[in-house]
Amino acid sequence: MDCLLAIDQSTSATKAILFDIRGHVVDQAAQEHQQYYPRPGWVEHDAEAIYVNLRQALQTLLQRRADLVPHIRAVSLTNQRETFVVFDRTTGRPLYRAIVWQCRRGEALCRELEANGYGPRVQQATGLKLDTYFPASKIRWLLDDQPVLRRALEEGQALLGTMDTYLLYRLTRGACFATEHTNACRTLLYNISRLDWDEDLCALFGVPLRALPAVLPSQAVFGQTDLEGLLPHALPLCGVMGDSQAALFAEGCFQPGMAKVTLGTGSSVLLNIGSALRFAQEGIVTTIAWVYRGQPTYAYEGIINYAGATIAWLKDQLHLIADPRETETLARSVPDNGGVYLVPAFVGLSAPYWKPGARAAIIGLSPASTREHVVRAALESIAYQARDVLGLMSAAAGLPLSEVQADGGMVGNRFLLQFLADVTRLQVRAASAGELSALGAVLCGCLGLGIYGSLDELQALEHGFELYRPLMDAAAADAAYAGWQRAVARVL
Numbered sequence: 216m217d218c219l220l221a222i223d224q225s226t227s228a229t230k231a232i233l234f235d236i237r238g239h240v241v242d243q244a245a246q247e248h249q250q251y252y253p254r255p256g257w258v259e260h261d262a263e264a265i266y267v268n269l270r271q272a273l274q275t276l277l278q279r280r281a282d283l284v285p286h287i288r289a290v291s292l293t294n295q296r297e298t299f300v301v302f303d304r305t306t307g308r309p310l311y312r313a314i315v316w317q318c319r320r321g322e323a324l325c326r327e328l329e330a331n332g333y334g335p336r337v338q339q340a341t342g343l344k345l346d347t348y349f350p351a352s353k354i355r356w357l358l359d360d361q362p363v364l365r366r367a368l369e370e371g372q373a374l375l376g377t378m379d380t381y382l383l384y385r386l387t388r389g390a391c392f393a394t395e396h397t398n399a400c401r402t403l404l405y406n407i408s409r410l411d412w413d414e415d416l417c418a419l420f421g422v423p424l425r426a427l428p429a430v431l432p433s434q435a436v437f438g439q440t441d442l443e444g445l446l447p448h449a450l451p452l453c454g455v456m457g458d459s460q461a462a463l464f465a466e467g468c469f470q471p472g473m474a475k476v477t478l479g480t481g482s483s484v485l486l487n488i489g490s491a492l493r494f495a496q497e498g499i500v501t502t503i504a505w506v507y508r509g510q511p512t513y514a515y516e517g518i519i520n521y522a523g524a525t526i527a528w529l530k531d532q533l534h535l536i537a538d539p540r541e542t543e544t545l546a547r548s549v550p551d552n553g554g555v556y557l558v559p560a561f562v563g564l565s566a567p568y569w570k571p572g573a574r575a576a577i578i579g580l581s582p583a584s585t586r587e588h589v590v591r592a593a594l595e596s597i598a599y600q601a602r603d604v605l606g607l608m609s610a611a612a613g614l615p616l617s618e619v620q621a622d623g624g625m626v627g628n629r630f631l632l633q634f635l636a637d638v639t640r641l642q643v644r645a646a647s648a649g650e651l652s653a654l655g656a657v658l659c660g661c662l663g664l665g666i667y668g669s670l671d672e673l674q675a676l677e678h679g680f681e682l683y684r685p686l687m688d689a690a691a692a693d694a695a696y697a698g699w700q701r702a703v704a705r706v707l
Contacts, residue, residue: 216241218287219660220450221653222269224294224378225458226315226480227527229265231272232653233280233287236666238465238676240650241283244276251312256319256562262300262309265378266385273445284447289664290386290440291454291656293461294378296401299350301357301364301375307385310364310373314353317481317520319562321352322571328352333419338494340406340413342501344569348518350377351403351420358421368426375426377402379455383437386452391438393429396511397457400503405430407503408492410511431455432506433656434663454660459483460504461655463514466620466646467674474608474616476601476635477652478625480527482519484566484604487512488612495611498567499604507662507670515612517566517604521559521575522597523625528561529593535586543630546591552695554579556702557592567607570707578702594628598635599699605639618642622651637687638696647679654678 216235223230227250232243246268251259277284297316302309314320325347328334337345347353354375358365367373374384377398383391399405399412404422406413410430417424431437433456439449456464459477463485466475471489476482487504492513494501504514521528526542529535536542556578558564563571577589601619609616619641625631626645636643648654658676661667685692 216283216286218283219657220287220290221657222290222292222382223458223650223653224265224269224292224382226295226298229269229272230653231269231276232650233276233283234654234657238654238658238678240648242276242280243650244272244279246272258315258318259312260298260315262302262313262381265313266382269382270443270445273442277445287446287450288666289451289453289660290442291653291660292379292382292452293456293458293652293656294382294398296377296398296457296459297348297350299354299375299377299402300381301368301373302381302384304372304374304389307389309381310367311357311361313378314350314357316348317562318353319347319571321347321356324352324355325571328419337403337416340408340416341400341403342407342494343403344500346565346569347571348520348565349401349403351416351422354422355420365421369423371425373426374428375422376428379457380428383452383455386440386442387438391452393431393437395431395433395435395455396503396506397433397460399430401457407501407511407513410506433659434507436663451664453663454656454658456505456656456659458652459485459516460514461653461659462622462651463487463504463655465651465655465658466622468620469670469674472614472616473620474605475620475622476605478522478597478621478623478631480522480524482522482597482601482623484517484519484601484608486515486608486612486614488515488614489513495608498569498607499611500566515608517608519597519600519604520563520565521561525557525559525593525596529590535590542590542594543628545587546594546630549585549587549591552592552595553584553588554581554698555584555588555592556699557589557596558702558706559593559596560706564703564706566604568703568707573706576702576706578705594631595634597625597631598638599696601635602639602696605641616641618644621645632683633686636683636685638692640685640689640692643683645681645683647681
């Protein structure tokens with residue numbers, strides 16, 4: 216049985232996943248990594264620990280499925296997009312902790328640049344908001360704070376990249392210093408019209424061009440790897456894609472008007488808008504969905520900072536639950552939220568509000584409020600944020616929506632998926648196969664290797680799903696959503 220090996224480097228863990236040739240998961244192994252919070256609003260990862268975890272996950276999987284190792288055709292990679300790391304050119308080892316997409320340390324610089332009128336210039340080049348969610352302002356902070364790193368980058372002794380770049384460099388022992396379009400376009404340094412690094416923006420943020428990787432299509436061969444001896448011979452690294460776009464790709468959203476919502480640590484809502492570059496005026500950003508045969512496909516994206524991370528907060532900080540799987544039962548144990556709304560602005564509110572100074576709040580508590588109401592409010596907040604974004608996207612694109620694809624670690628929560636259908640008034644097609652981001656990278660690899668010859672062939676592959684239709688009375692759904700809007704207004 217021919218297989219494809221995928222690496223999925225996410226915000227909370229690193230997975231190694233074996234797929235069969237039709238994109239079905241055969242087996243997987245995972246290793247979680249620690250989150251570091253050196254100051255309020257700051258988030259870091261230990262990139263060296265992530266690489267060690269990656270090798271451990273790969274070793275566990277390949278030893279367990281030694282029978283399939285001779286049949287692996289290629290290695291693919293998907294990753295958390297906006298996290299970046301500075302690493303040594305010679306050894307590949309990180310020179311500073313990776314700074315995570317959730318981190319807000321570039322906020323002051325973004326406010327300063329916005330006040331000086333740079334916002335429209337940034338949007339026209341990158342499609343993005345001038346916000347510290349994206350790496351550029353945090354790179355500038357790091358280089359100002361660590362002049363030794365700045366000199367190392369300027370002199371070529373150090374390199375800079377998102378997590379895909381770092382892992383490709385390590386896996387190829389320094390032979391591949393590259394990224395691909397869906398990661399590059401998230402840095403605030405990449406021109407999505409010209410499909411190249413933007414020299415003016417690199418100068419604005421003080422990033423040396425020589426420190427940035429080459430940008431290749433997702434279907435390219437990024438080199439060869441034997442996974443540091445875990446494989447008997449080297450295999451092509453083919454199929455590299457940022458996690459949100461990879462999920463859109465795996466869902467088969469190849470036509471304009473097709474949308475998906477990824478329910479992970481954060482949530483990315485993407486709407487395919489086609490090959491013509493368009494900018495939305497309020498609340499959402501434009502990004503590259505993928506580049507195929509030299510032709511870019513663009514998408515609108517709404518970014519939600521806290522989705523599954525809100526549930527992790529309930530578990531790790533408040534100790535209201537011991538396991539995220541408890542949330543479905545707890546939410547169903549009460550007839551409604553009891554007037555309680557949780558606005559998860561722990562590091563500000565992103566789409567469609569873009570208010571980095573906002574902070575989280577639980578609103579509407581009364582003597583009758585219980586743990587169950589708070590847990591339900593946390594789950595509902597994910598769906599409310601998705602409605603915020605989907606409504607804005609649909610109006611901006613002039614593309615009415617009737618259905619949205621759903622994927623990510625939380626699609627197993629039936630309460631959340633049904634509430635998402637109810638509050639958005641859309642049919643929700645929830646992927647039951649799981650691991651959609653890794654699958655998207657693998658399918659890109661299949662295109663690159665010629666295993667499949669076209670997007671139509673990929674569309675014909677069958678993957679399981681569960682359908683959720685709106686059941687709640689429309690007036691009740693709108694009333695609940697109006698309560699969310701009032702809660703957000705109080706936070707803002």
